[in-house]
Amino acid sequence: MLTSDLIKPRLRMQGSTLSVEMVNEQDPSLQQIAQDVIGLFHRYRDQAQAAWEEAMRAYEGASVDYVLIRGLAKVLADAATFTPLTTPLPPATLREQVFARGPVFGNPDLFHTVTRQEVLQEVADVYGLSTGGLDEMLFADRRASYLLTDAGPAWTPSALLARYNLELARGALYWASHITIEVASNYKDLWKYIKLFKLMFWAEPKQGGGYRIDLDGPISPFVSSTLRYGRQFAAFLPALFLCERWQMRAYVHPPQGRGAMLYQLDHTSSLHSHFKRSGEFDSRLEADFASEFEQKIGSKRGHWHLTRESEVLLLGNTVMVPDFVLIDTEDENRRIMIELVGFWHPQYLRRKVEKVRAANCAHLLLLVYEGLNITEEAFQDTAGEVIFFKQKPVLKEVMRTVEEMAERVYGPRRKPERSSNKRRTSKRSRVRTYLLGPE
Amino acid sequence: MVSRKESLDAAMPMQATVFFQGGTLVLQHSDDIDDVPVPFRFVKSRWRCEAYHYHEVLPWMQEQGIHNAIPRWQRLGLTLHDTRELHDYQIQALDAWKQASGRGSVVLPTGAGKSLLATHAILHVNSSAVIIVPTMSLVYQWYALLTNAFQTEIGVYYSGEKRVLPLTVTTYHSAGDLIAEYGNTFKLLICDEEHHLPAKTWGEAALMAPAPFRLGLTATYPEEHEQIGERWRLDELIGPIVYTQRLETLVGKQLAAYRTQRVRVDLTHEERASYDAAYAIYTGFVRERGLRQKHGAGWLRALMRLSTSDPQARRAWLARRQLLNLLESCQGKLAALETLLHEHAGERILVFTESNAVAYTIARKYLVPVISHETGVAERKQILDAFQAGQYQVIVTSKVLNEGVDVPEAKVAIVLGGGASKREYLQRLGRILRKKEPLQAVLIEVLVRNTIEEGKVQRRNVPRENC
Numbered sequence: 001m002l003t004s005d006l007i008k009p010r011l012r013m014q015g016s017t018l019s020v021e022m023v024n025e026q027d028p029s030l031q032q033i034a035q036d037v038i039g040l041f042h043r044y045r046d047q048a049q050a051a052w053e054e055a056m057r058a059y060e061g062a063s064v065d066y067v068l069i070r071g072l073a074k075v076l077a078d079a080a081t082f083t084p085l086t087t088p089l090p091p092a093t094l095r096e097q098v099f100a101r102g103p104v105f106g107n108p109d110l111f112h113t114v115t116r117q118e119v120l121q122e123v124a125d126v127y128g129l130s131t132g133g134l135d136e137m138l139f140a141d142r143r144a145s146y147l148l149t150d151a152g153p154a155w156t157p158s159a160l161l162a163r164y165n166l167e168l169a170r171g172a173l174y175w176a177s178h179i180t181i182e183v184a185s186n187y188k189d190l191w192k193y194i195k196l197f198k199l200m201f202w203a204e205p206k207q208g209g210g211y212r213i214d215l216d217g218p219i220s221p222f223v224s225s226t227l228r229y230g231r232q233f234a235a236f237l238p239a240l241f242l243c244e245r246w247q248m249r250a251y252v253h254p255p256q257g258r259g260a261m262l263y264q265l266d267h268t269s270s271l272h273s274h275f276k277r278s279g280e281f282d283s284r285l286e287a288d289f290a291s292e293f294e295q296k297i298g299s300k301r302g303h304w305h306l307t308r309e310s311e312v313l314l315l316g317n318t319v320m321v322p323d324f325v326l327i328d329t330e331d332e333n334r335r336i337m338i339e340l341v342g343f344w345h346p347q348y349l350r351r352k353v354e355k356v357r358a359a360n361c362a363h364l365l366l367l368v369y370e371g372l373n374i375t376e377e378a379f380q381d382t383a384g385e386v387i388f389f390k391q392k393p394v395l396k397e398v399m400r401t402v403e404e405m406a407e408r409v410y411g412p413r414r415k416p417e418r419s420s421n422k423r424r425t426s427k428r429s430r431v432r433t434y435l436l437g438p439e
Numbered sequence: 440m441v442s443r444k445e446s447l448d449a450a451m452p453m454q455a456t457v458f459f460q461g462g463t464l465v466l467q468h469s470d471d472i473d474d475v476p477v478p479f480r481f482v483k484s485r486w487r488c489e490a491y492h493y494h495e496v497l498p499w500m501q502e503q504g505i506h507n508a509i510p511r512w513q514r515l516g517l518t519l520h521d522t523r524e525l526h527d528y529q530i531q532a533l534d535a536w537k538q539a540s541g542r543g544s545v546v547l548p549t550g551a552g553k554s555l556l557a558t559h560a561i562l563h564v565n566s567s568a569v570i571i572v573p574t575m576s577l578v579y580q581w582y583a584l585l586t587n588a589f590q591t592e593i594g595v596y597y598s599g600e601k602r603v604l605p606l607t608v609t610t611y612h613s614a615g616d617l618i619a620e621y622g623n624t625f626k627l628l629i630c631d632e633e634h635h636l637p638a639k640t641w642g643e644a645a646l647m648a649p650a651p652f653r654l655g656l657t658a659t660y661p662e663e664h665e666q667i668g669e670r671w672r673l674d675e676l677i678g679p680i681v682y683t684q685r686l687e688t689l690v691g692k693q694l695a696a697y698r699t700q701r702v703r704v705d706l707t708h709e710e711r712a713s714y715d716a717a718y719a720i721y722t723g724f725v726r727e728r729g730l731r732q733k734h735g736a737g738w739l740r741a742l743m744r745l746s747t748s749d750p751q752a753r754r755a756w757l758a759r760r761q762l763l764n765l766l767e768s769c770q771g772k773l774a775a776l777e778t779l780l781h782e783h784a785g786e787r788i789l790v791f792t793e794s795n796a797v798a799y800t801i802a803r804k805y806l807v808p809v810i811s812h813e814t815g816v817a818e819r820k821q822i823l824d825a826f827q828a829g830q831y832q833v834i835v836t837s838k839v840l841n842e843g844v845d846v847p848e849a850k851v852a853i854v855l856g857g858g859a860s861k862r863e864y865l866q867r868l869g870r871i872l873r874k875k876e877p878l879q880a881v882l883i884e885v886l887v888r889n890t891i892e893e894g895k896v897q898r899r900n901v902p903r904e905n906c
Binding site for chain 1: 460461480484487488489640744748750754780784802804805806807808818821831832833
């Protein structure tokens with residue numbers, strides 16, 4: 001992430017609205033700068049960090065674009081690896097030896113009978129080094145002498161400018177006290193990253209789908225507008241760009257501003273995430289279940305449609321994202337959630353059982369691997385159903401249970417009239433359910 | 440085989456529990472509890488309060504049979520190796536603090552041995568403790584003091600190094616992160632220079648720490664009106680004032696006689712030419728735009744802001760940088776330094792530079808140890824100890840030795856960076872003044888003739904009669 005001195009000059013304030021001046025990724029002159037910086041960086045491979053920084057100062061010259069240039073350089077350096085020189089002894093030990101003989105000068109005198117060169121020679125001999133080598137190793141542990149050993153990913157100028165823009169957006173959040181997001185997809189990754197960056201959230205389902213999520217940290221409710229979590233918000237931000245439809249409102253207190261200002265972003269932004277979207281399936285078991293369903297039932301047989309992690313169970317300060325949701329295509333209100341509990345670490349299982357209990361959710365079906373040595377008692381007071389399986393869940397049994405559960409939770413299923421248009425059918429049946437009302 | 444089922448059940452207590460989370464205390468499984476007392480607030484589906492209320496809610500938790508999952512602190516088998524005896528007033532202060540159940544502030548004048556008192560407080564609690572201080576120099580100072588006092592590894596937690604141990608020293612700046620993560624591992628919280636606590640973010644760490652034992656140290660306890668910045672007050676966060684001793688003459692500071700000396704050097708022809716050119720660009724711009732008149736004390740920041748859009752401002756800014764570099768590393772100064780090192784051979788010398796780069800250049804050239812902000816606490820201690828013991832003759836340092844570090848063996852201070860403010864200058868003087876014996880000490884300032892450096896010296900206006 002960029003340092004705050006590289007962010008501040010690009011913050012713009014208007015009324016109580018904050019924005020960040022981003023760069024045009026397609027601007028040829030900026031692309032040229034990005035190209036230059038990338039080229040320069042590669043030329044400094046295997047050289048000291050200080051030499052690279054020196055080169056950047058020279059490149060920047062008297063340009064007023066130095067904030068941009070330094071920002072690009074920072075993005076490159078952050079993604080690269082600088083490694084210290086290997087020394088036979090810790091540099092601090094070498095220093096101790098050498099400095100105990102100082103101060104020394106180029107020519108000896110009455111008080112300093114040995115020269116610099118002689119001191120280096122003397123210590124170098126002890127460790128079997130050359131004097132030049134010793135001279136180099138003296139401060140090998142300073143960041144400035146680390147060598148650029150891996151220049152990181154192969155950046156194109158546009159990719160570098162795009163990433164720079166993302167870093168600017170992140171930077172605006174350094175001074176954020178809390179943020180609110182509204183989002184309608186990809187919950188799983190979102191929650192993964194909220195947890196990863198140790199943020200606290202409060203989520204509420206929104207009318208018309210999706211969730212409204214307030215993000216802050218544990219101490220926030222007690223210390224109004226604390227900026228303690230700004231760095232964590234910034235670290236988290238790219239997770240939002242993994243979602244399809246979202247908007248964010250951040251309450252930011254920029255150092256040069258007066259009080260809270262609003263910084264907004266949404267899915268129309270051209271920024272993109274460098275975070276990895278998690279794979280479609282967490283385990284073989286889940287993938288197998290989905291493909292078996294598709295093969296044996298699919299959209300042709302039966303009336304259930306299998307969706308993947310499309311719903312969230314809000315459980316106070318945590319959430320559960322069930323692996324699958326079966327939606328009745330003839331009445332979309334009829335939904336059964338399925339959670340596969342395969343072979344997991346006991347710790348993980350413990351949390352899962354706790355979550356299932358807390359969820360107290362009658363339309364949750366658990367498919368539990370029997371080899372887990374976890375008995376039915378563990379799931380005794382869960383509201384939903386549990387099916388144990390030995391190698392893989394038996395689809396027939398699963399679907400039978402799903403039908404039973406649906407009937408128990410939603411009442412008897414109404415046989416649909418035949419219709420060529422499935423969508424309309426399902427819409428009509430939803431209306432009918434509404435008219436019938438709950439029992 | 441251990442039954443997984445058993446461990447599973449054991450790990451799912453539905454018993455009401457309070458645990459520590461990121462600086463707050465969280466009550467879990469509270470369904471059977473009717474009245475949750477006041478510091479707790481129902482936030483985001485859980486009862487929570489700031490962790491500093493721990494001592495206050497503890498009796499209630501015990502009464503209700505609530506499981507206390509907060510403390511993770513450990514007992515230590517510390518022994519004190521510091522043989523210095525406490526003065527009467529230190530004993531009184533310590534007793535008063537113990538009487539107050541180990542919560543409260545001790546107000547003692549500077550130099551009265553507050554940190555020695557603190558080591559005895561740590562010994563008394565004999566459990567893991569965290570010490571929060573305002574500056575890096577004080578981190579180092581406490582690190583050295585505690586290392587010597589308890590002959591054990593001491594942790595430090597600040598931007599440069601993060602090593603958490605049962606006794607850890609941190610800065611107010613970094614303490615929030617430390618406490619959020621490790622707050623419940625410390626039974627004793629010590630806030631040095633606690634008058635900083637009312638400041639906005641600086642109070643947060645104390646607020647987030649559950650430590651039931653708390654000691655505040657200061658020479659200047661903030662007045663009522665100085666505490667209204669945030670909603671917390673010192674006596675809430677730390678406890679009441681348990682002891683005050685305001686006598687300024689408590690401990691007579693033995694100051695050595697000292698003198699200052701100025702060495703004036705010239706720029707070479709080439710240096711002079713670039714200096715004059717840079718000076719013209721820089722001051723020309725500042726004058727032409729009337730920056731000093733328009734922005735007062737903030738004119739330099741205004742120049743920096745302008746330099747991101749105005750090419751002329753950028754040139755002026757660069758000219759200023761070039762000029763300062765030139766003044767610090769001009770040939771005359773380095774030659775003068777070499778002469779002075781020769782002249783004072785055999786004496787303990789501190790060399791102050793303005794920038795890191797020059798400090799490291801000098802260290803390499805003369806093979807002398809350097810202390811900069813990059814130097815870790817352990818090496819810093821090693822260098823200063825070796826200097827005190829006479830193994831090192833010279834230490835070169837950039838701005839970092841400015842505050843609160845005693846180097847009593849130093850006899851000569853050579854100041855190469857001319858940019859020092861009046862405060863820095865006095866602190867540098869202070870370095871060589873805190874003497875054990877009345878050695879005659881000297882502070883030598885090397886200045887470049889006919890440059891802005893001479894102006895700075897006059898503006899500083901240190902009373903001559905002291906010199």
